[in-house]
Amino acid sequence: MLSDRRPILLTNARIIDPSRNLDSIGDLLIADGLIRDSKRGIGAAGVPEGTEIVDCRDKVVAPGLIDLRAFVGEPGAEYRETLASASQAAAAGGVTTIVCQPDTNPPIDEPPVVDFVLRRARDTAIVHVHPMAALTKGLRGEEMTEIGLLKAAGAVAFTDGAKSVTNAQVIRRALTYARDFDALIVHHTEDPNLVGEGVMNEGEFAARLGLSGVPKAAEVVMLERDVRLAALAGGRYHAASITCAESLEVLRRAKEANPNITASVSINHITLNEVDVGSYRTFCKLAPPLREETDRAAMVEALTSGLVDAVVSDHDPQDVETKRLPFAEASPGAIGIETMLVAGLRLVHNGEISLMSLLKATSTRPAELLGLPGGTLRAGSVADVIVVDLDVPWVLDRAQLKSKCKNTPFDEARLQGRVVRTIVAGRTAYEYV
Amino acid sequence: MNIAQKPTFVLRQRHLLGIEGLSREEITGLLDRAEEFVELNRQIEKKQSTLRGRTQINLFFEASTRTQSSFEIAGKRLGADVMNMSVGSSSMRKGETLLDTAITLNAMHPDILVVRHHASGAVDLLARKVDCSVINAGDGAHEHPTQALLDALTIRRNKGTIEGLTITICGDILHSRVARSNIILLNTLGARVRVVAPSTLLPSGIERFGVDVFRDMREGLHNSDIVMMLRLQRERMNGSFVPSSAEYFHYFGLDERKLGYAKPDALVMHPGPMNRGVEIDSSVADGTQSLIREQVEMGVAVRMAALDALSRNLRNA
Numbered sequence: 149m150l151s152d153r154r155p156i157l158l159t160n161a162r163i164i165d166p167s168r169n170l171d172s173i174g175d176l177l178i179a180d181g182l183i184r185d186s187k188r189g190i191g192a193a194g195v196p197e198g199t200e201i202v203d204c205r206d207k208v209v210a211p212g213l214i215d216l217r218a219f220v221g222e223p224g225a226e227y228r229e230t231l232a233s234a235s236q237a238a239a240a241g242g243v244t245t246i247v248c249q250p251d252t253n254p255p256i257d258e259p260p261v262v263d264f265v266l267r268r269a270r271d272t273a274i275v276h277v278h279p280m281a282a283l284t285k286g287l288r289g290e291e292m293t294e295i296g297l298l299k300a301a302g303a304v305a306f307t308d309g310a311k312s313v314t315n316a317q318v319i320r321r322a323l324t325y326a327r328d329f330d331a332l333i334v335h336h337t338e339d340p341n342l343v344g345e346g347v348m349n350e351g352e353f354a355a356r357l358g359l360s361g362v363p364k365a366a367e368v369v370m371l372e373r374d375v376r377l378a379a380l381a382g383g384r385y386h387a388a389s390i391t392c393a394e395s396l397e398v399l400r401r402a403k404e405a406n407p408n409i410t411a412s413v414s415i416n417h418i419t420l421n422e423v424d425v426g427s428y429r430t431f432c433k434l435a436p437p438l439r440e441e442t443d444r445a446a447m448v449e450a451l452t453s454g455l456v457d458a459v460v461s462d463h464d465p466q467d468v469e470t471k472r473l474p475f476a477e478a479s480p481g482a483i484g485i486e487t488m489l490v491a492g493l494r495l496v497h498n499g500e501i502s503l504m505s506l507l508k509a510t511s512t513r514p515a516e517l518l519g520l521p522g523g524t525l526r527a528g529s530v531a532d533v534i535v536v537d538l539d540v541p542w543v544l545d546r547a548q549l550k551s552k553c554k555n556t557p558f559d560e561a562r563l564q565g566r567v568v569r570t571i572v573a574g575r576t577a578y579e580y581v
Numbered sequence: 582m583n584i585a586q587k588p589t590f591v592l593r594q595r596h597l598l599g600i601e602g603l604s605r606e607e608i609t610g611l612l613d614r615a616e617e618f619v620e621l622n623r624q625i626e627k628k629q630s631t632l633r634g635r636t637q638i639n640l641f642f643e644a645s646t647r648t649q650s651s652f653e654i655a656g657k658r659l660g661a662d663v664m665n666m667s668v669g670s671s672s673m674r675k676g677e678t679l680l681d682t683a684i685t686l687n688a689m690h691p692d693i694l695v696v697r698h699h700a701s702g703a704v705d706l707l708a709r710k711v712d713c714s715v716i717n718a719g720d721g722a723h724e725h726p727t728q729a730l731l732d733a734l735t736i737r738r739n740k741g742t743i744e745g746l747t748i749t750i751c752g753d754i755l756h757s758r759v760a761r762s763n764i765i766l767l768n769t770l771g772a773r774v775r776v777v778a779p780s781t782l783l784p785s786g787i788e789r790f791g792v793d794v795f796r797d798m799r800e801g802l803h804n805s806d807i808v809m810m811l812r813l814q815r816e817r818m819n820g821s822f823v824p825s826s827a828e829y830f831h832y833f834g835l836d837e838r839k840l841g842y843a844k845p846d847a848l849v850m851h852p853g854p855m856n857r858g859v860e861i862d863s864s865v866a867d868g869t870q871s872l873i874r875e876q877v878e879m880g881v882a883v884r885m886a887a888l889d890a891l892s893r894n895l896r897n898a
Contacts, residue, residue, distance in 0.1 A: 354784075354785070356790075358724070
């Protein structure tokens, strides 16, 4: 199989490899699905016959992105997104690995469902797909799933997706049990009782719109509970999507004492704030909600410092029926897998974050957290590689997005930079022409 | 008397979706126009022809007797053909979405839609999908512009002006579109606005609305010119936001004793429908300081003014 892939030589590229903190001009040779060599001046002479030579002058070559949190509707909600359509969107956005969430129908809470997803992905997806499995049976938050068997079947972590487990005992037991399998528990930290009827960040802005607010405490309280339980249980814990400065304080203290605690932030929460809701834009209705500008800025800073480990797309396709509704009645969620890199580049162009930090949080750290290949350009690694033109300006037209649903908060946004080629295991999965 | 012939101002917008965005001049213009309709409404011959040939649909997704009938009478007095549609008898019950309803109604070429909906922002959403003018008759906890206008008209007629008055809004500020619209309007016209409520019924960030916030009726009502009471919904008075209606009445219900904290000539308002014995005592509601019945009368006049002003922006107007 591997031999049918033509070798590729990316020349004169600005090679950025966050796994080695490397940022230099050079060539990268890909053959047999692996990165063979990466250095200055490999040149056309030193490569196998038939190699495709790509001049990457003024372009960045980096590890493909690994998206730790994407909702794909397969099985059960294929009208929203299939593994195939999600993978097309991912490839166009420079994402070479999707970690799909278990809140499907049926949920991914038994080994045969893991198997189903992996087989469907193998047959239909053009990027790597790894499922997370449910943490509790039926995502009901009551009894833990077969963590050992699910992991053996290929589940890379355990989560109840967009649901929070309110029962502290359940989380404690799961963390304790998961420890024996070195399994990662990923948890959405939003206390549903404190969220109540809330639909956007609690505060003046929500009050003016007459919308019920979600207090930051809904997140902070549950995160605080979780990190204390993680310390008690000793397992590996990852906060799936934190949004506010107060959570960073909790995280800072927890991480100092416990290296097994990590956290992600969604691309939306580092590029948008509550003001983007404007006059009831349902594409900006998210759970957890967009927060204040000070929170957004704090989250970006925390990425640079490494306090927050990863950026996720929190890709959540919602069709017109669930979004063209009054704000309070609309479903939360935004697609993001295809736009997470370019949205992140806005921060890079604004000087808010370095390209190295952004790429580290979207490739190297996610790979480390889940123990996945990729996230690096080291020789011998899987050739999951992207070529990015950092400067090309364009305006996003949601009709052009590959996802089945078009609920992007970045419609008509002016963007700078785009992925020009995505290589998955040595094969070109996407090329912008 | 035919006042429709007078030169009159127009609103800048095609719709009346909220007080927010209206200028002081637009608000004053609407109130002045409404004054004329108050006089008209007291005549025997009330019929005008401003909206002759026009179709007005009152689309109410949330039950309302007084607002709907007020809009109906206002439209009819201006000569419009008025149709009432309420959710109980509409296909919204059959799963049709708000926007499907909007598109369906739009195809019938109404000129003015008067819409009430239980969700904040719903009227705004609907207004973007139709070709006619839309009047917000209350959307969730967001805005209820004609209520604020009728309150302002009532105050102005009784106090001569709004500028400089101390106006205290009491009760469920958190869920109240009436409070939001009134706070914006009264601030725009130069009143000092206060709110009084238990903390559970105050929205987060209320102190940045340009109001003084009180949690005690004695302090909040002190020196007030106007005391505006709000309705407390039944489902919010039994332990969820306040412990009981009895405790609420004890601390926040307006009775004669509490009204005594306000200025001797203070006037009492309530947008209705009232919960007697919960937020307001009958002796106050029906007392000499009460403007509650006058508010209803002003409601028709203000709605006529709003319909009249928007009609200037209609197609072929």
